[in-house]
Amino acid sequence: MISLTIDGIRVQAEEGETILEAAKKAGIRIPTLCYLEGLSPRGACRICLVEVRNWGGRLVPSCATPVQEGMEVVANSPRLRELRRTILEMIFVERNHICAFCVSNGHCELQDLAMELGMDHVRFPYRWPLLPLDLSHEKYGIDHNRCVLCGRCVRACAEVEGAMTWGFSGRGIFTLVEADLGDPWGKSKTCTGCGKCVQACPTGALFEKGKATSEQVKKPEIIMEVTERRPRA
Amino acid sequence: MPKLRVATVWFSGCSGCHMSFLDLDERLLEFAERAELAFSPIADVKEFPEDVDVVLIEGAVGNTEHLRELLEIRKKAKILVALGDCAVTGNVPSMRNPLPREEVLRAVYAKDDPPGLEEGEVPKLLPQALPLHAVVRVDFFLPGCPPPADRIWKFLRPLLFGEQPQLSGPDLKFG
Ligand code: SF4
Ligand code: SF4
Ligand code: SF4
Ligand code: FES
Numbered sequence: 001m002i003s004l005t006i007d008g009i010r011v012q013a014e015e016g017e018t019i020l021e022a023a024k025k026a027g028i029r030i031p032t033l034c035y036l037e038g039l040s041p042r043g044a045c046r047i048c049l050v051e052v053r054n055w056g057g058r059l060v061p062s063c064a065t066p067v068q069e070g071m072e073v074v075a076n077s078p079r080l081r082e083l084r085r086t087i088l089e090m091i092f093v094e095r096n097h098i099c100a101f102c103v104s105n106g107h108c109e110l111q112d113l114a115m116e117l118g119m120d121h122v123r124f125p126y127r128w129p130l131l132p133l134d135l136s137h138e139k140y141g142i143d144h145n146r147c148v149l150c151g152r153c154v155r156a157c158a159e160v161e162g163a164m165t166w167g168f169s170g171r172g173i174f175t176l177v178e179a180d181l182g183d184p185w186g187k188s189k190t191c192t193g194c195g196k197c198v199q200a201c202p203t204g205a206l207f208e209k210g211k212a213t214s215e216q217v218k219k220p221e222i223i224m225e226v227t228e229r230r231p232r233a
Numbered sequence: 234m235p236k237l238r239v240a241t242v243w244f245s246g247c248s249g250c251h252m253s254f255l256d257l258d259e260r261l262l263e264f265a266e267r268a269e270l271a272f273s274p275i276a277d278v279k280e281f282p283e284d285v286d287v288v289l290i291e292g293a294v295g296n297t298e299h300l301r302e303l304l305e306i307r308k309k310a311k312i313l314v315a316l317g318d319c320a321v322t323g324n325v326p327s328m329r330n331p332l333p334r335e336e337v338l339r340a341v342y343a344k345d346d347p348p349g350l351e352e353g354e355v356p357k358l359l360p361q362a363l364p365l366h367a368v369v370r371v372d373f374f375l376p377g378c379p380p381p382a383d384r385i386w387k388f389l390r391p392l393l394f395g396e397q398p399q400l401s402g403p404d405l406k407f408g
Contacts, residue, residue, distance in 0.1 A: 096327075096328070098327070099318065099406075100324060101328075111408065114405065116402075119405065123366075126330070126364075
């Protein structure tokens with residue numbers, strides 16, 4: 001067992017566990033976005049940043065950092081709250097989020113984070129990029145305007161379904177998730193149509209066709225349910 | 234105690250925020266005891282008055298008229314509030330922002346010489362619909378599309394009693 005402290009609370013954790021997992025067991029809330037139980041951690045969004053006091057205050061993503069003996073972790077502080085809100089605002093300006101007309105309005109992890117982190121407005125200038133929508137799939141659609149590039153779809157498809165349909169194209173803010181090698185999703189030779197990517201997606205980017213504003217409710221916990229019955233990826 | 238002078242303004246929005254304000258129902262009586270409506274689309278006042286304590290602005294800054302008025306209102310009002318998502322984020326009016334202004338006007342109104350392309354009877358459309366804080370300092374943000382009446386009241390009531398409103402959690406929900 002490894003001993004560490006999180007927000008001054010003494011916590012015991014298994015070797016190899018992440019700071020996030022240890023915090024969860026101790027009942028300490030750390031907000032996350034790209035993390036999903038059942039999938040490998042990616043450290044893509046940085047919302048879960050924590051400060052390790054005895055590493056000179058270094059910031060690390062708690063979802064992707066294993067616990068170490070004697071660590072003094074700060075999981076909640078005004079500084080972290082401000083950093084998390086800033087990261088969140090950068091996510092919001094990167095794409096076009098019109099909650100009022102989004103399938104996921106009221107059931108969205110990004111929207112929930114905005115409330116949790118007290119984001120009453122976004123302080124950066126919006127980019128308003130022109131982005132496509134792909135409705136070629138029989139059952140599902142993808143709206144790149146709502147995508148936060150968390151990669152949960154990519155990992156769900158590769159690690160749980162084993163189809164490896166999704167991947168990233170481009171770099172930085174120009175990154176897009178794409179089916180196969182940029183084909184329309186409906187033309188994909190690998191997609192089995194299982195819908196795991198849709199359920200894993202935290203936002204309104206992936207949705208079931210026929211769902212109107214506010215109607216898309218996701219079940220990301222099915223990823224954990226499915227993987228619990230087999231060795232983890 | 235003199236009554237608080239409150240104004241409401243309607244820019245590029247659907248008027249839903251004003252409808253929500255009217256949804257205050259019987260609370261409007263309590264509002265009227267402590268405040269007076271100095272300027273509003275629902276009051277018969279032509280010029281934005283000089284001495285406004287609080288102005289609630291619905292809608293994004295969509296055209297040159299909004300821009301001019303907003304700059305003037307900022308000078309005249311002590312507390313400026315962005316009321317609703319269009320004022321806070323650009324929201325629905327900003328859905329045109331990824332596209333060129335000319336293209337949008339031509340597609341929606343008329344192929345040649347659509348209104349709003351140049352300054353005329355209809356004010357010129359700005360290249361992009363902007364949230365208020367992209368143009369002026371905003372003192373408070375009241376998100377929601379529209380913000381529910383309860384949320385508006387939670388915000389306004391403290392102001393009427395000279396206190397600082399403080400919205401958090403579910404009261405900050407966009408959409
Ligand atoms: S994905 Fe979430 S945050 Fe983005 S517009 Fe939809 S509800 Fe709002
Ligand atoms: S529906 Fe299933 S197979 Fe198809 S892209 Fe999504 S996760 Fe992969
Ligand atoms: S489509 Fe959804 S799950 Fe995939 S990267 Fe975008 S936001 Fe994440
Ligand atoms: S949740 Fe840890 S980096 Fe995204």
